Amino acid sequence: MNNLQRRNFLKLAATSALIPATGLPAFAFKNKAADKKTVADFRGDGLNHSPAEYANLLARLTETGSIMPDNYSIGGCVEELEIKFAKLLGKETAVFMPTGTLANHLAIRSLSGNNKRVIVQQESHVYNDTGDGTQVLSNLNLIPVGTNKASFTVEEVDSVVKKSESGRVAAKVGVISIESPVRRKQGEVFEYEQMKQIAAYAKANDIKMHLDGARIFLATPYTGVTVTEYASLFDTVYVSLYKYFNAASGAILAGPKSIIAPMYQNRRMFGSGLNQAWPFTAVANYYLDGFAERFVKAVAVSEDLIKKLSANSRFEIHRIASGTNIFRLTVKGMEAKTFVENLKSKNVIARAGGPTPNDLILQVNESLLHSSAAELESIFVKSLS
Template sequence: MASMSMRRRTFLKSVTAPAVGLALTTRLQGQAAQAEQARRVLLTGDGLGLGPLEYCRLLERTAGSEGFRRDSYLHGGPVEALEQRFAAILGKEAALFLPTGTLANHLAVRVLAGERRKVLVQADSHFYRDEGDCGQLLSGLNLVPLGAGRATLGLEEVTQAVAQAAGPPYPAPVGALSIESPVRRLKGQVFDFAEMKKVCAYARQQQIGLHLDGARMFLASAYTGVSPAEYSAPFDAVYVSLYKYFNAPFGAILAGPATLMERVSTLRHQFGSLIYQGWETAAVALHYLEGFGDRYAAAARHGESFLRLLEADRRFRVERVEDGSNVFGFALSSGGTLDAMRDRLAESGIFLGAAKGSTETTIQINETITRRPPDEIARAFGAAV
């Protein structure tokens, strides 16, 4: 019996020792990966670039919290909490979760325009250029583009467009005005706020519905000093993206009067977008929404210090967008390709979004810029040339 017991202990040691070693190795590897992640700087995109494992860890913590309950067909749970939070931040009566920003823009403008289906838009706006003509094809809207190559529409050109639409011989009055700010296609250029208020005041006098595509509005606030609530105030409906910098896997918020949100809610169902549950994306957005304003203000300051260091280095050329926000042009002063530099930066954990063979790209400032001191990032650029 003693011999059998000894053999059993020996066998157990031989089995458990490698298993313990493997578990320890896996744990250390995981810790090393997290440490590396904590220093990764993304100079492309508006958010943190979360991966599947990061989403899973965050959702596990959220779902395991006391009192957590999921939504059912977008009612209750984190979805309802997110809607209420955004309505309060934006100063609107109600808010509604939608799966995409394209749907948010489309349904808001559709409802605001009503039977007056002519809609004024910026020529470079997402609604006009990047949404597959959904408003025209699915809602019979007639989008009239203004102001090509710039974010700001002047009061005079809007007044002229409205008068022309309502004039003889065949009047077709404008029913809605949609404004995007910042404008993605114009490297984050922001609509001038003073002119925005004038245009909106005139449109309201003409009983024209007002929609703000504020997908990146919270980013703009750090550069303009205009709060999201101030940006939202002149508009009937306001859309904010949940995935760009609130890091959710998908989703959008549309805010406005309760009656407007009720009508959009009905259309959401009719357009096949009343999904069974949205707690996963709402929980992530809620997590990153709290304290975002302060965190991103710090990121903008951090980014400005870094960009000034690049501008002081004659090997680099930085382009600042007039009335810009978090997007900056970047190139080598020599005019050479960025391939080798991009690859060397990636080896040091700094990621520049330059396509293969390109001689210029953009630097986008997001929260990851605060993971390292500005001078350290600038030195890495210098070493990578």
């Protein structure tokens, strides 16, 4: 976290108490991370509920009778969540999707119209992890840019656009899709100034913009850019419901009614009109309320922990310049797999990973609200022996 990011974080931390948590059942006004039994779980962006924990949470949420069922993913608490996300993202409307892969696909498919060329990051999920689904199922031509980088530049976009239009058969770029933060780049964010320049270029050239914002709510404490500010640059935005809002599955796609309204039919056409989606959206709705406030506090705990561990000669912290909630910890004099087992015996869950056998990849999430930085430091130090 650089100096500018640190100032942004402190500003957010100071104002986070002003963020309201509304519409929650009585039991929800406690630390939501307390739904977990571990001291901290560094393995993901969310809380990694077990089946028993998830079922227990659903039972608690439904016992008040306030959870209204949906009908084929329409209405009830599904619609409630759609309305809430549309407001948070500053969009006209939103629709539930069972997966982020489908949300990205249908957004790009709809935005492209007859202009089938789509600019994407080479490191993006939509380019690498969907089995060429947009190409095979929707005849889209993905053009990757930004080799081995989280960001690409407006100059790279202009080069692709001009080359496409200057061929023997002119082809117009229809969509620019941007993922941020980028998971394949360890949570690095797309450079915001370039994002704004690309959005302005797209508007001037009648090119639509889509944000794969699966993890966009994780970026704000590190960048100082609000979710609404990010979303304002794009026609459509996808947000994951399972990564840190802890639903068993699901996604939200937000945008203008002209794009989103037909999605109910398109979703069904792709075999994804789930008979009932309330077990996903009820949990996501529960964790969405107050998430911004809680995550700022979790980041504060992590920053204090990182500072404390950095002062210990047995630990070395590695962070990327434009990173978010992922960092690497090197344990000197002990293999990571042994250290992980020692942590586990003290109810801290982590995973080994990285370029050496001594490395752990740690992800900041709201499970850190179980404890303090001092308590976690003590556990980490005791796990050295």
